[in-house]
Amino acid sequence: MTPSSTAVAHPNIALIKYWGKRDDRLILPATSSLSLTLDVHPTTTTVALAEADSASLDGAPMTGDALERVVRFLDLVRELAGSEARASVVSTNAGPTAAGLASSASGFAALAAAAAHAYGLDLDERALSRLARRGSGSASRSIYPGFAQWHAGSDDESSFAEPVEAPGIDAAMVVAVVDGGPKHVSSRAAMRETVRTSPFFAAWIDSSAVDLADLRAALAAGDLPAVGDVAERNAMRMHATMLGAEPPVRYLSPASVAVLDRVRQLRAEGVGAWATMDAGPNVKVLTDRADAERVRAAVAELGVTSSLLVAGSGPGVAVREGAVA
Amino acid sequence: MTPSSTAVAHPNIALIKYWGKRDDRLILPATSSLSLTLDVHPTTTTVALAEADSASLDGAPMTGDALERVVRFLDLVRELAGSEARASVVSTNAGPTAAGLASSASGFAALAAAAAHAYGLDLDERALSRLARRGSGSASRSIYPGFAQWHAGSDDESSFAEPVEAPGIDAAMVVAVVDGGPKHVSSRAAMRETVRTSPFFAAWIDSSAVDLADLRAALAAGDLPAVGDVAERNAMRMHATMLGAEPPVRYLSPASVAVLDRVRQLRAEGVGAWATMDAGPNVKVLTDRADAERVRAAVAELGVTSSLLVAGSGPGVAVREGAVA
Numbered sequence: 001m002t003p004s005s006t007a008v009a010h011p012n013i014a015l016i017k018y019w020g021k022r023d024d025r026l027i028l029p030a031t032s033s034l035s036l037t038l039d040v041h042p043t044t045t046t047v048a049l050a051e052a053d054s055a056s057l058d059g060a061p062m063t064g065d066a067l068e069r070v071v072r073f074l075d076l077v078r079e080l081a082g083s084e085a086r087a088s089v090v091s092t093n094a095g096p097t098a099a100g101l102a103s104s105a106s107g108f109a110a111l112a113a114a115a116a117h118a119y120g121l122d123l124d125e126r127a128l129s130r131l132a133r134r135g136s137g138s139a140s141r142s143i144y145p146g147f148a149q150w151h152a153g154s155d156d157e158s159s160f161a162e163p164v165e166a167p168g169i170d171a172a173m174v175v176a177v178v179d180g181g182p183k184h185v186s187s188r189a190a191m192r193e194t195v196r197t198s199p200f201f202a203a204w205i206d207s208s209a210v211d212l213a214d215l216r217a218a219l220a221a222g223d224l225p226a227v228g229d230v231a232e233r234n235a236m237r238m239h240a241t242m243l244g245a246e247p248p249v250r251y252l253s254p255a256s257v258a259v260l261d262r263v264r265q266l267r268a269e270g271v272g273a274w275a276t277m278d279a280g281p282n283v284k285v286l287t288d289r290a291d292a293e294r295v296r297a298a299v300a301e302l303g304v305t306s307s308l309l310v311a312g313s314g315p316g317v318a319v320r321e322g323a324v325a
Numbered sequence: 326m327t328p329s330s331t332a333v334a335h336p337n338i339a340l341i342k343y344w345g346k347r348d349d350r351l352i353l354p355a356t357s358s359l360s361l362t363l364d365v366h367p368t369t370t371t372v373a374l375a376e377a378d379s380a381s382l383d384g385a386p387m388t389g390d391a392l393e394r395v396v397r398f399l400d401l402v403r404e405l406a407g408s409e410a411r412a413s414v415v416s417t418n419a420g421p422t423a424a425g426l427a428s429s430a431s432g433f434a435a436l437a438a439a440a441a442h443a444y445g446l447d448l449d450e451r452a453l454s455r456l457a458r459r460g461s462g463s464a465s466r467s468i469y470p471g472f473a474q475w476h477a478g479s480d481d482e483s484s485f486a487e488p489v490e491a492p493g494i495d496a497a498m499v500v501a502v503v504d505g506g507p508k509h510v511s512s513r514a515a516m517r518e519t520v521r522t523s524p525f526f527a528a529w530i531d532s533s534a535v536d537l538a539d540l541r542a543a544l545a546a547g548d549l550p551a552v553g554d555v556a557e558r559n560a561m562r563m564h565a566t567m568l569g570a571e572p573p574v575r576y577l578s579p580a581s582v583a584v585l586d587r588v589r590q591l592r593a594e595g596v597g598a599w600a601t602m603d604a605g606p607n608v609k610v611l612t613d614r615a616d617a618e619r620v621r622a623a624v625a626e627l628g629v630t631s632s633l634l635v636a637g638s639g640p641g642v643a644v645r646e647g648a649v650a
Binding site: 200206237 | 524525527528529531532535554557558561562564565566568569571572573575577578579580581582583585586
């Protein structure tokens, strides 16, 4: 009978994108990024010290590269804790895997918190954010509720996320999953090839800093339309940077573009809606919570979505000491 | 009874794009460009000295800005010729106006040749290319048959097109007109806003020079697949540069992306096909003439095109002395 530690974390959607690493091993990004943690599709992860390392996801044992990634992460925790104990990791995603929300952010945020607790580490949020970052860069942001900025930093110590205030903003995200077929290039490969071959990458880094400053100002002013304009601009610039790669990396599918067009049309109709996209064909639409149902209905009418959900601003990672397993 | 001069010129499609001016008045471009003159949709223009300036297009008198643009062009010809004579301009486009091929290149190439002849100017092709450029930048290339490069140059004297050899290449273009709805921004405004606000514009200029050198090498080697890869890359970089503007300028419609996807799939199936796009949603597919029908059929099957034609390499501008009008 082993004590176990359980943590729950939520996915986040970047409004200022993380695109490009400066250090693959430490997962130091080329730019700072800023996201909204959502209130849907949490990952719940339980870590218990055990005879051997093992991991399961949604009831299935993890193997190969996925297991290896978890074990390497546990090694970091053991190093911090000065422990050689092995651990079992049991993780479940509340959302369907095809929900269009990357689960690596919520997954590694939950794993970081549960593992730190299981190994007796007393980490503050910043230290937890740094630790989560080592599992998946975007996980550094899922430590916090609502808006969070991941400071690129210059080394392991200085690269962490922290919360960002946005007084008066009650944002929602309409997550439109569209059928883009199989990705013709993985997001990891796309990021690597963009850094290597896109003539726009240097300008992406510079312009991202401007976008971030503009977004921070808009959040501080509680100006959702300005937040949306900057977020859409930043997302298009990320996709433009990829489109400049050799050969071009293009994630926009016909259905993605139909949603982008509808979002532009909604704005022309006076509805505050702004699109963002990550390394895939799905479109996430930022809006005021009061407009979310109208935006959802407008996108649904297009008939190009295979799933469509409305998410609000979600909580940061939470740990609960488990019952005896 | 006035002698008249008639000239015929054809549209061209740029494989290395003209995007961005360094001088609006002289129409000096930010970069050199390279195109293929087509064998479809010629413009036929007759110029006759007359009592007053007038112009008609496809039987309708030109007025307003369009007429003003023709008169300003005639002023340039009069300046070269040391003449104050007025002229009538009668122009017809063989293709439907919605054919997806810009008619300003063939239009000003034909007007330049016919007007120069009518005013008794004896211009060589280079001088004619420089003159046509003043009407519409891309018209400088329609002076020549087949492939032609417009050298950006640094002043009026040094900015002209000349022919480019491509031994062994028998290229065709499948022109796919898709319904993108009304343009949300004109190409002139898009070019201006891209120059003004896109963080990628400087890198576009630099990368365009690399693309051009690669395309020249591929043409000289008679290597159509290499020509196609560079052309598609350059077109995507132009669209990426626009997508980076503030606000983003996006001409890709759902139907455009469907065609881009089909072209990529054709390549995966072993058919040499490469896409290029100008400042609009239409897609032009470069291919070997031997594959053109197969490419046309594959794009037609998508059901997203409102017109679809196959064009080959076309002739340069030709002047014939008119009968007495």
